[in-house]
Amino acid sequence: MAVIEIANLMKRYGELTAVADVSFSVEDGEIFGIVGPNGAGKTTTVECVEGMRAPDSGTVRVLGLDPRRERAAVRRYLGIQLQSSELPARLKVWEALDLYSSFYPEPADWKRVMAEVGLEDKRNTAFGKLSGGQKQRLSIALALVGNPRVAVFDELTTGLDPQSRRDTWALIRSIRDRGVTIILVSHFMDEAERLCDRLAVLRAGRLAALDTPAGIVANASVPGVDRPTLEDAVLALTNDPR
Numbered sequence: 001m002a003v004i005e006i007a008n009l010m011k012r013y014g015e016l017t018a019v020a021d022v023s024f025s026v027e028d029g030e031i032f033g034i035v036g037p038n039g040a041g042k043t044t045t046v047e048c049v050e051g052m053r054a055p056d057s058g059t060v061r062v063l064g065l066d067p068r069r070e071r072a073a074v075r076r077y078l079g080i081q082l083q084s085s086e087l088p089a090r091l092k093v094w095e096a097l098d099l100y101s102s103f104y105p106e107p108a109d110w111k112r113v114m115a116e117v118g119l120e121d122k123r124n125t126a127f128g129k130l131s132g133g134q135k136q137r138l139s140i141a142l143a144l145v146g147n148p149r150v151a152v153f154d155e156l157t158t159g160l161d162p163q164s165r166r167d168t169w170a171l172i173r174s175i176r177d178r179g180v181t182i183i184l185v186s187h188f189m190d191e192a193e194r195l196c197d198r199l200a201v202l203r204a205g206r207l208a209a210l211d212t213p214a215g216i217v218a219n220a221s222v223p224g225v226d227r228p229t230l231e232d233a234v235l236a237l238t239n240d241p242r
């Protein structure tokens with residue numbers, strides 16, 4: 001079953017066409033990655049899924065609902081990762097979780113979510129005193145506290161040390177194993193390869209490829225490289241002057 005369906009999405013900012021024509025579906029229980037260079041339209045695409053931007057044309061459906069016209073209903077099903085700078089510095093970890101869970105009609109038990117992301121021992125710590133990795137884990141917890149069917153993570157592990165990145169990947173897998181469908185916007189090809197079931201590769205607002213990471217590598221034509229990596233394949237697709 002498709003949880004998210006995007007058909008011929010187009011979005012302009014004035015003269016600039018950020019998303020020209022993008023179509024894909026995300027299946028229930030997938031970890032679906034969106035990759036591509038800066039400015040390719042990744043964030044704009046997920047903002048249309050979240051209902052934060054109105055498409056100029058095309059359709060977006062989340063569990064069959066229109067994220068603009070049925071925004072309140074869609075918000076109940078979607079967990080969105082905050083940019084970590086968006087929380088007040090003095091808010092404590094438990095207060096943030098308690099506050100966010102109050103926004104949802106059927107929230108998860110925030111104490112369980114706090115334990116799942118490994119922040120129990122920081123429950124009384126103010127947001128401003130957390131390390132970068134702990135802030136990131138709190139932002140993941142806040143995306144999960146509403147008990148979402150779909151969670152959207154944009155640049156999940158940017159700025160994290162190698163161990164924290166691996167811990168975050170394990171956390172994302174365990175969230176998926178609980179039945180949450182995940183959309184991940186990433187610049188890290190190792191992350192996309194290890195975590196994602198399928199990838200949409202965007203280039204200048206269009207789909208350059210839609211396949212499993214292994215499928216993208218297998219179909220890549222990277223001149224002069226015998227055994228291309230996913231990064232080689234994605235760079236070849238997104239640098240193609242066609």
Ligand SMILES: Nc1ncnc2c1ncn2[C@@H]1O[C@H](COP(=O)(O)OP(=O)(O)OP(=O)(O)O)[C@@H](O)[C@H]1O
Nearest residue numbers: 013016017018036037038039040041042043044045
């Ligand atoms: N609010 C806005 N107003 C005007 N132009 C915008 C706005 N948001 C994004 N853009 C432009 O739209 C294009 C696509 O931006 P978008 O943020 O969707 O790309 P992205 O693939 O997420 O890039 P990045 O990897 O740098 O985050 C870019 O050229 C960007 O400058």
